[in-house]
Amino acid sequence: MSAKGEWTLAVSGVSKRYGGVTAVDGVDISIQPGEIVALIGPNGAGKTTLFNIISGIVRPDRGELYLQGKRVTGLPSWKMAELGVGRTFQNIRLFADLTILENVALARKGTPFSRLRLEDVKDVLSRTGLVDLARQRTGALPYGLRRKVELARALAGQPKLILLDEPTAGMNNAEAGDLVSAVRDLAQGGISVLLIEHSMKVAMGAAHRVVVMSLGKKLVEGTADAIRKDPNVIQAYLGERRAGSINAR
Amino acid sequence: MWKRIRSLPLLWTVVGAAIVLAPSFTRGVGYRTGYFLQLYSLLPIWIAAALSLTMITGYIGEVSLGQGALMGVAAYVSAVLSTRGVPIVISVIAALVMAVIGAMILGFPTLRIRGPYFVVSSMAFNGMFYELALNWLPVTGGPSGISNVPSYALVPFIGQYVPWVVAAICMLAVWYIGQTRLGKSMMAVREDEMAAGAIGLRVAFLKSIAFLISGLVAGLAGVSLVHFVGFVSPEFYSINQSLLLLTMVLLGGARRVEGAVVGCLLMFIVQEVLRPFAEVQLLCYGVVMLLVVQFFPRGLVSLFERQSSQ
Amino acid sequence: MPLWLAAAEAARPAPRVNRILSTHLDGQSLLTASVAAAMVLGVGLLLYRTRWGIALRAVADNRVVAGMMGIDIRTTLPFAFALTAMLGSVAGCLVAPVFFAQFRMGQVILVKAFAAAVIGGLESIPGVFAGGVFLGVMESIVGGYVSSTYKDFFAFALLITVLVLRPMGILGGRRVEKD
Numbered sequence: 001m002s003a004k005g006e007w008t009l010a011v012s013g014v015s016k017r018y019g020g021v022t023a024v025d026g027v028d029i030s031i032q033p034g035e036i037v038a039l040i041g042p043n044g045a046g047k048t049t050l051f052n053i054i055s056g057i058v059r060p061d062r063g064e065l066y067l068q069g070k071r072v073t074g075l076p077s078w079k080m081a082e083l084g085v086g087r088t089f090q091n092i093r094l095f096a097d098l099t100i101l102e103n104v105a106l107a108r109k110g111t112p113f114s115r116l117r118l119e120d121v122k123d124v125l126s127r128t129g130l131v132d133l134a135r136q137r138t139g140a141l142p143y144g145l146r147r148k149v150e151l152a153r154a155l156a157g158q159p160k161l162i163l164l165d166e167p168t169a170g171m172n173n174a175e176a177g178d179l180v181s182a183v184r185d186l187a188q189g190g191i192s193v194l195l196i197e198h199s200m201k202v203a204m205g206a207a208h209r210v211v212v213m214s215l216g217k218k219l220v221e222g223t224a225d226a227i228r229k230d231p232n233v234i235q236a237y238l239g240e241r242r243a244g245s246i247n248a249r
Numbered sequence: 250m251w252k253r254i255r256s257l258p259l260l261w262t263v264v265g266a267a268i269v270l271a272p273s274f275t276r277g278v279g280y281r282t283g284y285f286l287q288l289y290s291l292l293p294i295w296i297a298a299a300l301s302l303t304m305i306t307g308y309i310g311e312v313s314l315g316q317g318a319l320m321g322v323a324a325y326v327s328a329v330l331s332t333r334g335v336p337i338v339i340s341v342i343a344a345l346v347m348a349v350i351g352a353m354i355l356g357f358p359t360l361r362i363r364g365p366y367f368v369v370s371s372m373a374f375n376g377m378f379y380e381l382a383l384n385w386l387p388v389t390g391g392p393s394g395i396s397n398v399p400s401y402a403l404v405p406f407i408g409q410y411v412p413w414v415v416a417a418i419c420m421l422a423v424w425y426i427g428q429t430r431l432g433k434s435m436m437a438v439r440e441d442e443m444a445a446g447a448i449g450l451r452v453a454f455l456k457s458i459a460f461l462i463s464g465l466v467a468g469l470a471g472v473s474l475v476h477f478v479g480f481v482s483p484e485f486y487s488i489n490q491s492l493l494l495l496t497m498v499l500l501g502g503a504r505r506v507e508g509a510v511v512g513c514l515l516m517f518i519v520q521e522v523l524r525p526f527a528e529v530q531l532l533c534y535g536v537v538m539l540l541v542v543q544f545f546p547r548g549l550v551s552l553f554e555r556q557s558s559q
Numbered sequence: 560m561p562l563w564l565a566a567a568e569a570a571r572p573a574p575r576v577n578r579i580l581s582t583h584l585d586g587q588s589l590l591t592a593s594v595a596a597a598m599v600l601g602v603g604l605l606l607y608r609t610r611w612g613i614a615l616r617a618v619a620d621n622r623v624v625a626g627m628m629g630i631d632i633r634t635t636l637p638f639a640f641a642l643t644a645m646l647g648s649v650a651g652c653l654v655a656p657v658f659f660a661q662f663r664m665g666q667v668i669l670v671k672a673f674a675a676a677v678i679g680g681l682e683s684i685p686g687v688f689a690g691g692v693f694l695g696v697m698e699s700i701v702g703g704y705v706s707s708t709y710k711d712f713f714a715f716a717l718l719i720t721v722l723v724l725r726p727m728g729i730l731g732g733r734r735v736e737k738d
Contacts, residue, residue: 055447081449089447095440097504102433107448112431157449358723369673370722373715376670380712488666 007066008033008161008192009054014063015216016049023049025216026063031161031192036183038207039196040227042237045213047196048090051163054194055087056080068160081107086159088150090166090196096139100130100149103138107156121156128152143170151182162186164195168202180206204228212236272409290402290409292517293416294474298490299498299509300416300423301467305356306495307504308432309459310439311363314491315355315371316467318378321486323348323471328395328481329388337399337476345468351378352464353457360453363442375488382483394482402477415473419466424506426462435459436504496534500541502548511549591653595691598646603684615639667711674718680727 011029015022024046031037039047052058054065056077065073067083075083086107095103104124105116118125118134125131128148133141138149147167154162164183168176176199183193183206197203203210204224211221214236220227227233275285298320305313323344330340358370382389389395401408426432435455437445446452475481493516501512519537523530545551606612617625618635626632654668671694679690697717702710 057443057446077443077446078449078451081447087447089444093441093444093447095437095444097440098433098436102437106430106434106437106445106450109449110430112434113429115428116430116433153448358719362722362726366677366722366726369670369677370719372666372670373674373718376667377712377715377719380709380715384708384712 006069007031008035008068009194010066011050011054012064012066014050014053014060014065016046016053016058016060022216024053024060027213027216027218029194029211029218029221031194033160033192034187034190035209036187036193036195036207038203038210039194039213040198040200040203040210041213041219044215046216047213048165050213051087051165051194051196054080054161055085055163081157081159084158084160085163086154086157086161087163088147088154088165088167090169092143092146092150094138094146094149094153097137099135099137100125100141100152101134103149104130104153104156107153108158121152124152124156127155144175147171155186159191161192161194164193166196166198168197168199176202268413269410286409288517288521290412290477291474292513293412294470294477295494295497295513295517296416296510297412297419297470297473298467299494299501299513300419300506301463301470302494302498303423303503303506303509304426304459304463304466306498307508308427308435308439309359309456310436311359312368312495313355313371313463314368314488314495315374315378316463316494317486317488317490318375319348319351319355319464319467320471320474320490321378321382321481321483322351323468324475324481324486325382325389325395327472328398328475331399331476332395332397341472341476344472345465348468348471349461349464352460352467356456356460356463359456359460371491372488375486375491379483379487382481382486389481389483392483394480396480398475398479398481400476400479402479412473412477415469419469420506420510423462423466423509427506431455431458493534496538496541498548500537500545500548502550504547505550508548508550515549587653587656594649594653595688598649599684599688602646606684611635611638670718671714674714674721677718677726678721682727 007030009029009031011027014024014027016024027046027050029037029039029050039050041047049058053060056072056075056079059074063073064071067080067085070083072080072083081087095106098106101118101121102116104121108120110116110120118131122131125134128151130145130148130152133145138146141149147170151164151167154164167183168179171179180202183195187193187208195203195206204227207224209221210224210227212219212227212230212233219232219236220230222230272286272289298316301319302313302316305311305316325344326347327337327340327344330343331337335343355371355374359367362370382394383392385391401411404411427436434445434450435458437448437450438452438455442452445455471486474485497512497516498509499512500515501510502508519533520530523533541548604612606616614625614630615635615638617628618630618632622632650668650672675691675694676687677690678693679688680686694714694717698710698714701713705713
């Protein structure tokens, strides 16, 4: 167990209740720089709530959060973004009336009365292949492009940790494969990636480590292979003991 | 189309010249001079007031029915001070400061509530101001207001252009802000507040700035108005004015400066056309609102917009 | 005198003054109070015990899924608005003799009605009733002991305060969504 400072993110004993429902119950997670961790679990397991807590949108009732050793529990989302947490959303939240350029450039800091220029974010845009479309309004774009824009926007802030909420939803195998290699590139650059995935194939294939959540608690964590065979995980998903592994989707 | 037009300095020169020469023209022709001059000076004041609403509704995305009160705060403060011997410059500055403070009070609830809740909150704000203006007799003069406020209307040559200068400054300022990072950040808040926070935008701060600027612009409108007509009364700044402003802005287009201008112009024309049918006026405004919301949610200006960037 | 006018005159409650607990109540106030109570009861029953009412609450909660469940959203909402208009006009009739009917009276009442609903809790029927009573009492207290000219001012200020501090009202359950 290394010193707290070595972890990009350390989540310790975090809980959140909504009325009578405990969405997240005493969860511990930590990620190292350059690591890809997949967060899986049946619906309602609390994965998106956990994301909301980590990105500062929601305050946990109990527990602590540490970003690179610094205590960040309860900080608002803009502060977390400034400290290097980037995020995409399950149901893509882009600024529809603004252009791709504007969406992405706003994620980078700048002076209030400056204009948003292409040069400022050209690196991120060319990396995601969006340079030519920079002046298009995002509201009218097709789904695949909107996912790309959201990713570009999350990357523009030069995050140390990036949270991807179901990034391959609605993608075919080829596109998902592209995303996985993009994620691997990110990790090699030293960025930590935490992703929520429903696709077992993507989760097991892309991640160094898998964390399984169910009903707000962390069930088990380990390598993809270990998870695949764990009977608790199988029961959580399928509700009964079954010999053999979960079939990859 | 707008982008092309804006890059034609010729058009703006023509428009500018028309505005400058209009009073002399109508005087020369002798057509209802006094009345026309009144309208001529009121239109830019309304444009400025509408722009204060553009900052809130267009840039931040909240509908406000409190702009009339903001104008009123500035108008009353300046009227009260200048009729008690305070030099005009000081009373105007004091008025603007109070308008900004008022705007911050108006806008504070948006940090916690949105949408229809804020609309009603802004109505309550306007109501508070109206009640205060109506009842605080020693200071505000109650229902009859305050008269004999120093007016620039009679200053030869320059007087009639003052509101236009004020309107031009406000137009330029609001337009410019919309082009900068600050303005775009506000629009991001309008589009999706949660996502805006997630990329590092300080939502509360941006909302406050928007209201601050809105207060300043509404204050300028209020001050221009009171020192033009020479008196204040609570009716001028009641919720009806706020509703009228909202109608103008929705009609023309809330998100762009051009929308405020177009909306005001059209409403002025409609008002004049309907003057013989006073009873129908209010009905028409309501119908206009319904039609606009149904068929032109982005206002008439949206008819000229293309798909690419603002 | 036209027949309908005569009938209306006859139906008007006599201006008797009753002494109840050292306050004065006249016929109009009693009528208004009992109609209000009846309306609250009626709307409550409608929303919680009838199919249509439950359907309406479903639509309010999640329009898309409600539509998928077979609720006709195209008629439900207009009906709800029509009901609102009916209730509003009853209120208007009751209040008109007290407040001097003019075309603009709606605005002040709108804000106060919204205030009553918000204070009590927008999602709760008893809340709305409680809010109305609370607002009325506050207004009278402020009007009597502080200043009667500024009672509307205080009503507005109270509304803004409640909206900022507790948007869900006193009896409201769910937090007001900011999105």
